[in-house]
Amino acid sequence: MLVLLGALTKSAIVPFHFWLPAAMAAPTPVSAYLHAAAMVKAGIYLVARLAPAFALVTGWRETVTVLGVAGMLIGGYRALRQTDVKLLLAYGTVAQLGFLVLAVGWGVPALALGGVALLVAHATFKSTLFLVVGAVDHATGTRDLRKLSGLGRRTPWLVVVSVLALASMAGLPPTIGFVAKEAVLTGFVEELHGAQAGWAWVALIGVTLGSVLTVAYSLRFLWGTFARKPGVAATEPHGLHGLGVVPSVLAVAGVVLGLLTPVVAHGIEPAAADAALPGEVPHLALWHGLEPALGISALTLLGGTALFLLRRPVGALQDRLEGSPSASGTYRRLMRGLDRFATGLTASLQRGSLPYYLTVILSVFVAGALANLVLGGPWAFHVRFADSWGQVPVVVVMAIAAIAVLTAKTRFAAAVLVGVTGYGMSVLFVLHGAVDLALTQLVVETVTLIAFVLVLRRLPPRIATANPSRFRIVRALFAALAGVTLAVVVVVAASARTAEPLWPDLPALTSSFGHGLNVVNVALVDLRGWDTLGELTVVVAAATGVASLIFLDSREDTLPRLRDLPSSVTSDKHRPDGEPRAWLPTSAAIPTGRSALLDVVVRLLFHGLIVLSLYLLFAGHNAAGGGFAGGLVAGIALAARYLAGGPAELGAAAPVRAGRLLGLGVATAATTAIVPLFFGKEALYSEFFEATVPVLGHVEFVTATFFDIGVYLVVVGLVLDVLRSLGAEVDRQRLEDSRAPIADTTESDPADNAAASTPEGSAA
16 A cells, blocks of 8 residues: 555645646646656556556555546646646646546456556647647747637647647547547446446546546637637737647647557557456457447536536636645645654754663663563563573673673773673674674774774763763663663564574575585675675765764865875984884874884784785685675774874875775675676676686686675775774864964963973873
8 A cells, every 4th residue: 555655646646646736847848758758657657567466455446446536536627727728737637647547556457458548648648738838838928828819820730739639638539548538438337247336336437527527628728728718819929930740740649549549459458468457358449339438428528518618607616615625735734734843853852962862762662672572472482591601701701891881980991891792792603603703793893992992082081071970870770671671572582483494504505506615705795695785885875974974174085195204204214313213104203102012013913914804805705704804804904004103104004095995896896796697697696617727726716706805895995984084084183173272271270281281291
């Protein structure tokens, strides 16, 4: 039903119809294409494609019938009120779309046949009429039927073109519109003897009344555009300059298609079979003899003509009903109410308090989880103390670290203690044999801890100094409730498994299908490569978000290169003060706070970490590792260079922009997914090569490795982006803040000023 709702909204079906007349600001050729032939038909097409699957679902036909009939009646009624002939056609389109969704939504072969034929007919006659309006507007400078008078005598060709199109729209023989309308009426007449005869009567009566309105507003269009009106000055058109050629072709096409119905049927009947439940599709024909549908068509022509002739009293009645509720007015009132509600809700929730936000989030989680636990039972609980005794000390250390976070006085200590729980989780993964998960958790925790450190430099070192925590007991109880709820949910979810798991079959599938022994890596880059590709785009979006929060003026993340530094810093002999040159080329540029130990350790470990990251990248298909873990190890190496030597050292270690690495990584992975299509294979298909190479021996290679290389580049780019935004850019902002003049220092402590002026004070 939600899919149906989306399709009906797309095709401007009541009560979502008001956007279509409001979209008439475009030039008429655009209106002819979008609102007659293409865009609004997308929802109709979707309904037709889904009808074979959902036509018998309770509520589908009822919804289609009610809204389709309402669209025909409301659209036709509103068309009779319009003085702008383009708006008249727009509301006529609303009515015709209701007719279309009513025909194709039932999923009956006979109705689907009429619906597909009407789809073609509507494209021809409505495009013709929109283009005629464009020609009239261009030639006269107005579309107001109250100002148009006697135009038919001066543009007789446009009158002929309009009559042909209006005849098809009103359902006059021998046009394709007549063929389509007769097929729909015949289909509903046959359904009067079916299982849903009641709804068939509603549909048939609605189509009949809607067709009466169609005839009436068709005559109103012809009269309003071309007839001579008493008391209105004759309209003098300018040259049409060939604007009548295209609508002429379309108008004639509507008649030719009707005359060539047996030929047209060869294309329409198979399409109708695809848009209907199983059954025999009747033959599409111009003439079926004297049948009930023909009599209904005659009644609609007479009723529509009478309604047009009585346009003055009908218009007076419509004027008296002008104050009735409308869909557009209701929509605007609902949107205003939604805006007020959203403003009030935002004001009450967005208070700038992180504890308050966490309380709201966790409250929703606890309430939702407990409601499901209470209402969804009975539940099974299968709990065992431990899988191995090695888990016990690890869990004890993790619990102690988690409790110690509550007593930590500084933010750095809290971050480290939180990291201990993450490192403990990686040990638990190892004890379970999940080496890949352990490696990934290890490097993720390390990179996260580094990111914490980079951010914490901009925050006060101690916790709750400016804003002491209140309601500590209440928060503790609420945190305990959230933790216990999560634990219960995990136990219940794990105990609720009844089906046989898939994991016993994965090793064999990984080896035969993915040509690898590492189940995790093969699953990521081969079996579920589409998911991984989507996750890469999420990573790039996250990196862009982080950078946009830090780089205030522009996305410029180029750091100083080694060659750009002063020669005194990069000299191979000695620094100007006579001290030996630093181990790292750029660490000498750091005036204070340089750690010689960190300098030496980074120099010794950096290249080894890079080699290890490349090993993890290429060995991950058969052993622990992969592009994600390898990229994070390379990121740790780059983070070490930055922590030891600052932004200049990071620029020397990675002289490339992070954004380019991110883009190159996604492009590499996407190319790997697309290339197999050019060789007649499925997307992300992996080709396996093996050969005996001198010196190296037997070598195996899988093309999925290129996908893993894309993952590697994206992860390295992400870490580099974080380092340059949270690290280098924050350093630059801190430097600018330190250089900013102090407005008023009269209240400062002289001892503090003296300490700040010394190198030791600056280093502190």
